[in-house]
Amino acid sequence: MQLDINYKFLTKKELFFFPMNILLKLYGSIPIRGKKKNAIRQVASMLNNAHSLHIIISPEGSFSNVTNWKKGFYYMAQKANVPIMVCYLDY
Numbered sequence: 250m251q252l253d254i255n256y257k258f259l260t261k262k263e264l265f266f267f268p269m270n271i272l273l274k275l276y277g278s279i280p281i282r283g284k285k286k287n288a289i290r291q292v293a294s295m296l297n298n299a300h301s302l303h304i305i306i307s308p309e310g311s312f313s314n315v316t317n318w319k320k321g322f323y324y325m326a327q328k329a330n331v332p333i334m335v336c337y338l339d340y
Contacts, residue, residue, distance in 0.1 A: 255277075255303065256277060256303040257277045257278065257302065257304050258273075258277060258279065258305050259278075259281050259292065259306050260273055260279065260280060261281060262281060264280075265278075265280045279295070289325050290328070292329070293325055293328035293329040297330075306321075306322045306325070
């Protein structure tokens with residue numbers, strides 16, 4: 250299923266190095282700087298200032314297999330007063 254939505258991925262700033270940065274930007278990735286609270290503030294600010302912004306976040310905090318989700322995505326949405334749509338990627 251394909252959604253006709255302009256979306257962005259949140260990615261650690263450390264992954265934006267040549268040549269990865271070109272691919273990440275091409276596929277709509279946004280570099281996130283700092284530790285937990287700074288990242289939450291940065292994303293909440295982006296959401297508050299954007300007319301329309303859909304972001305994709307891995308609630309596990311990584312792509313590795315984990316049993317519990319981290320809470321950062323919830324705090325970002327709460328601080329920016331935006332809804333959360335839960336879905337999954339089957340790859």
